[in-house]
Amino acid sequence: MAVENKINVNDLNLHYGDFQALYDINIGIKEKEVTALIGPSGCGKSTFLRTLNRMNDLIDIVKIDGDIHYDDKNIYSQWDVIELRKKVGMVFQKPNPFPMSIYDNIAYGPRTHGVKNKSILTDIVERSLEQASLWDEVKDRLHKPALGLSGGQQQRLCIARVLAVEPDVVLMDEPTSALDPISTSRIEDLIDELKKSYTIVIVTHNMQQAGRISDKTAFFLHGKIEEFGPTDEIFFNPASPKTEEYISGKFG
Amino acid sequence: MTSTGSINLPAEEKIISSPHSRKIRLQERIAKSLIWFLAVLTIAILAWIVGYLMVKGLRYNNNVPYDVTPYAETRLSLDAFGEDVEDVVFIIHHKTRSEDIPVAGLRKLYNKTRPENWGFYNQQNLRVVPLAYEGAGAFSAAVKDFILTADDLDDYKKNVQEVDSWQDMIEQVGSTAGALGFLPASEAENLPKTVKVLGVRRTSVAVHPSVMEIVDGRMLREITSEDAERLASGEVANWKDVGGIDYPVTLIERTSDGQCLEELQSTKGAMLLCHYGDVEKNGLSILPVKRHETGWNLTWHFIVEAPARSGQWGGISYIIINTFFLILFTVLFSTPVGVMAAIFMVEYAKQGRLMRILRMGTETLAGIPSIVFGLFGFIFFVQILGLGIGFISSTLTVTLMVLPTIIRTSEEALKSVPQSFREGSLALGATKLQTIVKVVLPAASPGILTGIILAVGRTVGETAVLIYTLGSNYDLVSGPSSSARVLSLHLYMLFSEALSFDRTFATGAVLVIIILLTNLSATFVMKRVSKNTGK
Numbered sequence: 081m082a083v084e085n086k087i088n089v090n091d092l093n094l095h096y097g098d099f100q101a102l103y104d105i106n107i108g109i110k111e112k113e114v115t116a117l118i119g120p121s122g123c124g125k126s127t128f129l130r131t132l133n134r135m136n137d138l139i140d141i142v143k144i145d146g147d148i149h150y151d152d153k154n155i156y157s158q159w160d161v162i163e164l165r166k167k168v169g170m171v172f173q174k175p176n177p178f179p180m181s182i183y184d185n186i187a188y189g190p191r192t193h194g195v196k197n198k199s200i201l202t203d204i205v206e207r208s209l210e211q212a213s214l215w216d217e218v219k220d221r222l223h224k225p226a227l228g229l230s231g232g233q234q235q236r237l238c239i240a241r242v243l244a245v246e247p248d249v250v251l252m253d254e255p256t257s258a259l260d261p262i263s264t265s266r267i268e269d270l271i272d273e274l275k276k277s278y279t280i281v282i283v284t285h286n287m288q289q290a291g292r293i294s295d296k297t298a299f300f301l302h303g304k305i306e307e308f309g310p311t312d313e314i315f316f317n318p319a320s321p322k323t324e325e326y327i328s329g330k331f332g
Numbered sequence: 333m334t335s336t337g338s339i340n341l342p343a344e345e346k347i348i349s350s351p352h353s354r355k356i357r358l359q360e361r362i363a364k365s366l367i368w369f370l371a372v373l374t375i376a377i378l379a380w381i382v383g384y385l386m387v388k389g390l391r392y393n394n395n396v397p398y399d400v401t402p403y404a405e406t407r408l409s410l411d412a413f414g415e416d417v418e419d420v421v422f423i424i425h426h427k428t429r430s431e432d433i434p435v436a437g438l439r440k441l442y443n444k445t446r447p448e449n450w451g452f453y454n455q456q457n458l459r460v461v462p463l464a465y466e467g468a469g470a471f472s473a474a475v476k477d478f479i480l481t482a483d484d485l486d487d488y489k490k491n492v493q494e495v496d497s498w499q500d501m502i503e504q505v506g507s508t509a510g511a512l513g514f515l516p517a518s519e520a521e522n523l524p525k526t527v528k529v530l531g532v533r534r535t536s537v538a539v540h541p542s543v544m545e546i547v548d549g550r551m552l553r554e555i556t557s558e559d560a561e562r563l564a565s566g567e568v569a570n571w572k573d574v575g576g577i578d579y580p581v582t583l584i585e586r587t588s589d590g591q592c593l594e595e596l597q598s599t600k601g602a603m604l605l606c607h608y609g610d611v612e613k614n615g616l617s618i619l620p621v622k623r624h625e626t627g628w629n630l631t632w633h634f635i636v637e638a639p640a641r642s643g644q645w646g647g648i649s650y651i652i653i654n655t656f657f658l659i660l661f662t663v664l665f666s667t668p669v670g671v672m673a674a675i676f677m678v679e680y681a682k683q684g685r686l687m688r689i690l691r692m693g694t695e696t697l698a699g700i701p702s703i704v705f706g707l708f709g710f711i712f713f714v715q716i717l718g719l720g721i722g723f724i725s726s727t728l729t730v731t732l733m734v735l736p737t738i739i740r741t742s743e744e745a746l747k748s749v750p751q752s753f754r755e756g757s758l759a760l761g762a763t764k765l766q767t768i769v770k771v772v773l774p775a776a777s778p779g780i781l782t783g784i785i786l787a788v789g790r791t792v793g794e795t796a797v798l799i800y801t802l803g804s805n806y807d808l809v810s811g812p813s814s815s816a817r818v819l820s821l822h823l824y825m826l827f828s829e830a831l832s833f834d835r836t837f838a839t840g841a842v843l844v845i846i847i848l849l850t851n852l853s854a855t856f857v858m859k860r861v862s863k864n865t866g867k
Contacts, residue, residue, distance in 0.1 A: 135755065138754075140682070165761040170759040172756065176756040179774065241756075242759075242760065
């Protein structure tokens, strides 16, 4: 194969206390591809996404069985969680810029990882904002509060903030669900651009979006992966009747 | 016709209505007017309280008893002593805040063996330095006669500083704080600015004893200065008009031969305006006169001068400084502890039964009357730890008292920081501590600041705790174990020991102003902080 699997998940089971949220998940996520996770609400796709950079660690009652390998190393036993999260960044459903200036938001990640040099930080800020195609809009007000930006700008800021720590994989949890159509299309363009250099896993409720931006799609249902394959196949020639029903809008 | 006038509205628009909707409308109106009434009432009461406190604090407005009438005379005529000498003018150092003084007071200042203090007359803690000029013959002898009784002469010599000439007198008085001297009236022209003239009040209202008789359980004890003037001008013809018995007023002219005194003694209801010297020589009955005095209560001097004589004299500068020290150290001790406790409770502790108990505990502590804390502080810090009554004991006790407030408000502030901030930070690979310090605490800082301001407010207003743990020394705090007073405690002492109501109110006004400034600066700081965090 030309591209290696960046992330390999084997027999992943996840419990919230007594409730099992994920059943026997097996999936391989390829490098520099966009993998979309779709499925009805409560099917476990966000939970799965959050497992990939160990954000579920924050919840005490979560119990995880199975192996997740990132770069062929187990993320629970061979990766330090801080290093892992540096490499596997995450963009959340609601834009969550910190209550500080735009500059400080972007510089936050590098600073926490020990970058102190001002000119390096400024370079990182400019590069990240350019990558997130936000530079032209904010270059004159870098030291203004980030919360003064519009929703779409805030989300692109959050993406830039993730890019600033130079990740490998970017996880996106419904990044456009709180945004208007124009902001959404800008983010989609951005994702298209980003997949040249990053591996992207995106959870979305929007079928058309999955169709537009992803190379692979995984359909989650009741905590299981019902179907996983190239997006075109999932959309035009689904193997499972449930996938077809969901995609054609019969439920979900 | 204008366009608005041309619109043809029906004369009476029929509003679609029902009994039910009319009833609801009525209820709405009644409720609205009730709410308005209560709101206006509350605001009025608040404004009245603050206004009353401020007015009483800023201005004094008292009836002050005086032995003599209020006619402040800059020149003191010596003719009462039967000698044909020039009138005398008393002069003082320009920074002494007395304008006039009763003759009796003047005599005390000159012949006490122990140095007298201006504080007795103007609450200014300043020793009196009496000056005299011996070499001017008859004049000085007459003044001496006037301000001394014969057997005081030795004491007078011990107490009084001699000067060499009238010119020297003016110079000495001008350069000595608290100085008091005298000059012949002819020398008192064009005095330098460092010297000012002290008025001497010595006109007394002498009356026939019948005026002050008790009739039907009523007795004329005193009159106001306005009444005294009306009596003297003949405007009042009967004593009952000024609150006395039913006698006509007989005004007697003062004569130099003593005839007037005989007349006074023999006429029922007689009244004579005479000099204090006459009263003293002849043992006349005098009618006390009260003067109405108003002025600035809260003066610059009151704020910047050190307190003296239990706070009766001087100002409250030390006490203000002590208050700020108490606030500073309380905040220094309680903020780190309280904020860290709140961080533990919100960010680290498992939310279980133990936390519920802890939370209930802090809430209970926040509601406990401060005097209970005072008791605890007295037993624990003062007695068991042996820190003694003093600054450190009181600071620690007040710290304990305000901790629950700081913990509760900080907890709420931390809880109100959106979880997404924490997630965003952690997802970037920050540790929990980095997340708390760099993202959560700054976002929570306005709320935490509110808690600190509340704590400062409680500290400024605290009295009960401090009675037990801080003592009542009115000096500046000099060390951890030094006893001191803060504003609220000073106010309490002034009031409970009846030292001075005016000063109680002035201290109260300072407290109100400090609280006001604290709140204003808090609003300002919070605005700045919120601006930086972009909210």
